[in-house]
Amino acid sequence: MTAAEPSRLPAEAEADRAPAPSLRVEAEALLAAAIAAVSGGVVGLIIGLLGVGVRLWGDASLASWAAAGAGLAAAVSSALGYWRARTTDGQEWRRRIASWRYVVSTASVVIAHGALAMIGTVALFAVLSRAFINVELTAFWTTVLAATATGLSGWLSYLSASRMTTQRLTTLLVTFIGIGTLAAMITTSDPMWWTYHFSQLGTFGDMSSFLFNGTLIAGGLLVTTFTLYVSHDLAALGEGPRGIRVVGTALAIMGVMLACVGIFPVNVNMLLHNLSASGMALMFLLLLVGGPWIVRRMPRAYFLASWAFLAGLLVSIALFATGYFGLTAFEIIVFALIFGWLAVFIRFMVVADQPEPRS
Template sequence: MSKTPYQLTLPDEIVSELHLKHNQLLNLTLRNGQLIIQQTNNPNERQTLSLRTFLIPSVVMAIIFTIYAVEQKMFRIPLGGDNSIASAVIMLSEISGIFMFLFIYFQQQRQQIDKLRRKTSWRVLPALTVAFVIILAFVTSGFFWAINYLFQTASFDLFTSIALFTMFNGIINFLMIYSALSISTLFITSIFVMTIIGGVLTAMVTNSSRMWWQYNLSFLGTDNALDSWQFNATLILAGLIWLALVDYLFVPLQKILRHNRRLITLRILLNLSALSLAGVGLFPNNAGRLHILHDQMANFLIYFILIMMLGNRWLLPNAPREFEATSYIICAILVTSMILFQWVGYLSLTTFEIVAFVLALSWILLLFQNIYRLYYHTYQTFVVPIS
């Protein structure tokens, strides 16, 4: 059976963006009913890792763990607690995991073709590094807290302890490498959502015996709460991730829509909102000057978000009508809740804060989604002929 040859005409923008050359070979992939064209030397195609990539640092850390255990004459090591497998994994995996994250991240950026994207990646690296340091500490601490709760007083001989340590460390190294390879707008958005929701819910559960809801949501970050630093760190961390996400969203968009005042204003408002969110965690709602600063940061966050909601039609080019209507509805609910709380006294402070938190977070995610769609669906979608 003879095959009919077909030709696909690529726009000049794609050829220029990918630095394609005449007679260059491309990979053509059919995936989930979609046609995907990639360069044969695309860095994304080399994301399959050899075992040695994450096992070598695990072996190195296992040697360090073994030397320490032998010197301390720890021939039977508990699973949890001080001088345990858990403490060793948390400490040494933090070092090896972040090292592998940075190592792979640097490799990825050297292979980045787009100079503007590469510049942005270096600029957001400090925020991403701090975010992943804290996330890794939270996740490992929480995981081993649960393991220790399930297997109380469990202990193992030295060889079994080394094997368990190496296994846990290898898993963490692999996840950190995978995170470095997966850095993208959607990935950072997912991390942002999981961080802020997971951190707040954890703080709520931890302080359930303190009946935090009788005070306010900000009680979770005060001196009267249990492990208040976790709640405050969550807000600071979410603010840092928010800043990184704004960069990832706006850099490619402003490359096309240069000197667009609406986008510049929206970007400034989003950055100010992120800094305000971080400020809410940086200044706990304790008595004195901290209370004043905390309230100011919270008020700034609400004002910036309300301004973006009311001005979404002007701030976001080609904003869908559904998004405009949704923004006005959410804004009306927020203002109504504020009136019911401050002037009517119908809503408690806790209820108002939870309603405002959920609505504001939901709208911010919708805004991020529409900014992402504006670039990738409007300016990165091309109509090409097949002949």
């Protein structure tokens, strides 16, 4: 960078890498929203006329119908948006990846958007049911509410998938894992699950277990998609082939191990469950401790942050070993450290080509 060239802000650097907003994307997002809203409105009208979903919450309520419609709208819209985005500037590299990897990445993006739309819709109707207690909806309101839920889901999901970058994928991953896990905690049939361990949430065979295990499996798929973007960005940063290969492989293993934690709950196969969790933790340690030798292009501030995460991990291990807190708290802390580190890693990778601030 020459003296005459102004230094770019991190936000500007991110904008250079992200697909720029375009008239085509905005128009297609509105079209997706319109189609989803009309489809949802028709279903809502039928539900209202038949009188099968006139309550906001409970069995056979509008909430379940709207959540299903919102999830479907988000899934279809995100799939179309993600596929269409391959032709935008800066995203051409996605057309060169193997077909199976593109299918996996698309599936993970679709599942995450669909699940978030469903959970968000359920949460919205839960709040509305507390505000309008015992209200019975007419056909007009079932139509309006269903159309709104599906239309918003289709619109937001199309925009999100159309502008996917490494940083936005990280946000999607962390949000999806966090909301899915919280939803499992809230809906669990055993309010004392936390007295056992975190993985207890996946052992009940009910909706909460489906949410918990499904979140881990879909989250694992998202992490494998994440490796495609990270490898591409590290190459653009000028990182060596060895560093790119090690980081990509470690993150891919973390994704597979995270999915296996959900595939093998402790009540199905405790050995495979524990091996999967341990494998994910080992890859995390590898990237934390080996960072200075693996990713040499990352700034010094990132390595300081990594050592802070390592210190937090060691302190939590010591506190758990001394009985200061239980296994559930320890698992939640480690979980938060792993995904917190991922977010920090991506933030620093985006601005790694910027000059470090003077002390």
